[in-house]
Amino acid sequence: MRWSGQELTTEQAGALPGLARLNNLVRSVRTPEFAGITFHEILAKSALNRVPGQSAMPFGWTINPYRGCSHACAYCLSPETLILMADGRQKPLWEVRVGDAIMGTETVGAYRRYVQTTVLASWDTRKRGYRVTLADGTELVASGDHRFLTERGWKYVTRAMRGDGQRPYLTDNNKLMGFGLVGPAIDRKLSIAGAAVKSAALLQVVSVEDLETTMDMIDITTGTGDFIANGVISHNCFARNTHTYLDLDAGKDFDNEIIVKVNVAEVLRKELARPAWERNAVALGTNTDPYQRAEGRYRLMPGVIAALADSGTPLSILTKGTLIRRDLDLLVEASTLVPVDLALSIAIYDDELQSAVEPGTPSTAARLATVTAIRERGLRCSVFMMPILPFLTDTRAHLDDALRQAKAAGASDVMYTALHLRPGVRDWFMQWLARDHPDLVPRYHELYGRSAYAPKGYRQWLALRIKPLIRAHGLEHGIEDPVTGGVRSRALARPVPAVPAFPGQPEPGPRLLIAGELPPELHPTLF
Structure with missing residues (x-):
């Protein structure tokens, strides 16, 4: 795809040194329908990505035509904000460097505790400023998109600047978590590593004032995803440092500078033609959605699909997007040559x-209509009910209606x-959850207080509930899929002793022995 009249000069594009040094930048493009975003068309050197051998993923190869994300938030603070270093000193944010040891927090058991972490990335930007004043006199100057930890979870400084404002934001009397900066705290070193996040300081929000000016700000990425700013726990942007592999800025570039591998299909064909290629199954949609909005303009997927099919390589595609309907003719043709596994x-x-x-995602109805369109063309199409939300979408009524x-x-x-x-x-x-379902917060802390995964007891209970419903609706398909190797839904009808209801769910579980569920790692993007 070429966007006529939208090409930028090197100076206009920002002169990205990493891309220029590798001599693979074709051009940079802006277009009105993607306001504020620059697409950098590059000539990729490789297309196939091998999944590390130690990974639990049930596939060995992936393809990612795009890098970067246009939906990332910007979290920024005044350069004068004091940051708590690992040695107990406090430095202004403008003095903090990548590699510095600072203090962050993490949940250990039932408590959030202060721990040492490392600065992974740092960047400058300009944002409209807001002053947050606390009851003890502590002041914080930040962007409206910055987040601080309160007694009711993470909250933005302001409601959304655009749209319907549906996000948690600071209001009067919200209490921030930390120790504040007023008094002796700024005059001595603070040794708090390992201590629980507790404080008697008066950290209630007194006011949030719009400074009505755009100002220089700085943000950092840390290993814990947070840091201590002016004595309170401050969120940072996670994972932005992945954009630095080509000397791209980890801040605004991650949001606004999208890398597009315009030659991905041609490179892929060469890789698939190598004698060493064993025609292993290739999965798309494991990292970035191959049918994200930009695909409507760049049309990279038709070439990728054709290359895989022509080489005899099985492929699977997982997407939340409805744009896959554009390529159904090609996918039908590909299915006559190789196994094609599609999932919404x-x-x-x-x-x-x-x-x-x-x-921001297509509605449930639109995605179900896409399933229908795929099936009407004679292709199989799985539905990934992922994730099932404890106490929200795990009721028998919701599961039964979803499967119906x-x-x-x-x-x-x-x-x-x-x-x-x-x-x-x-x-x-x-x-x-704290905003819309505060009554469930204690239950979720109990479930996920020690791990990112739901505990084994809950997963066994869920399996006992959903597997008979899957079977009753005729949606089981054996244990292993020939393309991805993923575990499919299947229940073994062998009576076992009744399982007590999971805490918080009064209905008893059915009397069936259940095969294992799909590993959580298979679904890379939960939301």
């Missing part, structure tokens, strides 16, 4: 809940797994 991720079948948990809708849409089978709260996703989800 459809986790929530309550419209209001789906809109709250998955804002999937069956009516023509789904070949259903895979499922319980919610997996990865770092970053965990923070976002717990904020949402």
Whole structure:
């Protein structure tokens, strides 16, 4: 794809040194329909990515045509903000460097504790400033998108600048977590490593003042995903440092500079033609959705699909997008040459809940219609009910209705797994939960207090509930899929002693012995 009249000069594009040094930057492009985003078209040197041998993923190879994300948030603070270093000193943010040891926090057992962490990335930006004043006199100057930890979870400084404002934000009397900066704290070293996050300081929010000016700000990425700013726990942007592999800035570039491998299909064909290639199954959608919005303009997937099929390589595609319908003719043709495994991720079948948990994604109805379109072309299509949310979407009524809708849409089978709260996703989800379902927060802390995974007891209980429903709706399909190797839904009808209801769920579990669920790692993007 070429966007006529939108090409930028090197100076306009920002002169990205990493891309230029590798001599693979074709051009940089901006277009009105992607306001504020620059697409950097590169000539990739490789297309196939090998999954590390120690990974639990049930596939060995992936392809990612795009790098970067246009939906990332910006978390920024005033350069004068004091950061707590690992040695107990406090430095202004502008003095903090990549590699410095500082203090962050992590949950250990039932408590959040102060721990040492490392600065992984740092970047400058300019944002509209807001002053947050606390009852003890502590002041913090930050962007509206910055987040601080409160007694009710992470909250943004302000409501959303655009849209309907549906995100948790600071209000009067919210109490921030930390120790504050007023008094002797700034005059001596603070030795708090290992201590629980508790404080008698008066850290209630007194006011959030719009400074009505754009100002220089700095943000950092740390190993724990947070740091101590002016004596309170401050969120940072996680995973942005992945964009530095080509000398790209880890801040605004991650949001606005999207790398597009325009030659991915041509490179892929060469790799698949090598005598050493064993035609192992290749999975798409394991890292970035191959049918993200930009694919509508770049059209990289048709070439990828054709290359795989022509070489005799089985392929699987997992997507939340409906754009896959554009390529159904090609996928039908490919299926005559190699196994083609398609799946739509459809986790929530309550419209209001789906809109709250998955804002910006196609609706459940649109994705179910895509399943129908795929099946009408004679292709199999799985539905990934991932993740199932404890105490929200795990009721018998919700599961039964979800499976009924999937069956009516023509789904070949259903895979499922319980919610997996990865770092970053965990923070976002717990904020949402505290806002919309505060009564469930203690239950979630109990379930996920020690691990990103739901405990074994809950997963066994969920299996006992959902497997008979899957079978009753005719959506089971054996234990192992020939393309991905993933565990499919299947129940073994062998009576076993009754299982007590999981705490918080009064209904008793059915009397069936259940085969294992799909590993959580198979579904890379939960929201």
